[in-house]
Amino acid sequence: AVMTQSPLSLPVTLGQPASISCRSSQSLVHSDGNTYLTWFQQRPGQSPRRLVYKVSNRDSGVPDRFSGSGSGTDFTLKVSRVEAEDVGVYYCMQGTHWPHTFGQGTKLEIK
Amino acid sequence: EVQLVESGGGLVQPGGSLRLSCAASGFTFSRYWMSWVRQASGKGLEWVANINLDGSEKNYVDSVKGRFTISRDNARNSLYLQMNSPRAEDTAVYYCAKDNGPTGWIVWGQGTLVTVSS
Numbered sequence: 747a748v749m750t751q752s753p754l755s756l757p758v759t760l761g762q763p764a765s766i767s768c769r770s771s772q773s774l775v776h777s778d779g780n781t782y783l784t785w786f787q788q789r790p791g792q793s794p795r796r797l798v799y800k801v802s803n804r805d806s807g808v809p810d811r812f813s814g815s816g817s818g819t820d821f822t823l824k825v826s827r828v829e830a831e832d833v834g835v836y837y838c839m840q841g842t843h844w845p846h847t848f849g850q851g852t853k854l855e856i857k
Numbered sequence: 858e859v860q861l862v863e864s865g866g867g868l869v870q871p872g873g874s875l876r877l878s879c880a881a882s883g884f885t886f887s888r889y890w891m892s893w894v895r896q897a898s899g900k901g902l903e904w905v906a907n908i909n910l911d912g913s914e915k916n917y918v919d920s921v922k923g924r925f926t927i928s929r930d931n932a933r934n935s936l937y938l939q940m941n942s943p944r945a946e947d948t949a950v951y952y953c954a955k956d957n958g959p960t961g962w963i964v965w966g967q968g969t970l971v972t973v974s975s
Contacts, residue, residue, distance in 0.1 A: 839961055
């Protein structure tokens with residue numbers, strides 16, 4: 747499955763919301779009924795960190811300003827109020843089809 | 858503390874060989890699938906290979922099949938990636954990661970840089 751993110755660059759003012767879109771070339775609904783769409787954050791100079799799994803489940807320690815939504819082939823990661831520590835590249839990843847594949851990444855920066 | 862530490866990266870000539878290692882600690886290594894994920898400089902992420910609990914099942918991205926071999930030593934809490942006949946396009950930071958199946962990877966190492974160049 748090919749994962750396409752938009753935008754690829756996202757300048758945001760501190761305290762303002764941000765939204766990243768991720769589209770899959772195939773439905774991500776697995777035969778087990780789950781939708782395996784995951785979001786990762788990669789801060790500058792760091793390893794990736796999982797933020798959200800199965801579309802909308804936040805990992806432990808992830809601020810509640812991050813939220814995931816979507817279904818089928820269209821998914822969104824939203825940040826309700828961007829903070830300085832949110833700067834980095836965000837990747838969506840599908841785990842429904844083999845091999846697991848990532849989007850190109852969206853670079854979030856402070857305007 | 859759960860930790861993964863990669864080593865073994867460096868400069869390798871096209872057609873040469875290199876072995877990456879990953880030392881795991883802070884969790885029961887033998888109970889988890891493990892993966893290698895790579896990232897070319899300034900580029901996105903690409904899953905490379907994974908291995909099941911006892912090493913009897915291995916999966917690879919098409920671009921490395923027949924050239925790379927993933928393996929593990931549960932007694933040593935270690936994961937390996939044998940890179941044979943590397944190509945310039947294999948140049949990347951290679952991350953070792955604790956595999957959570959279809960939901961991705963929660964624990965990542967710091968990465969080790971592999972540069973394929975003559």
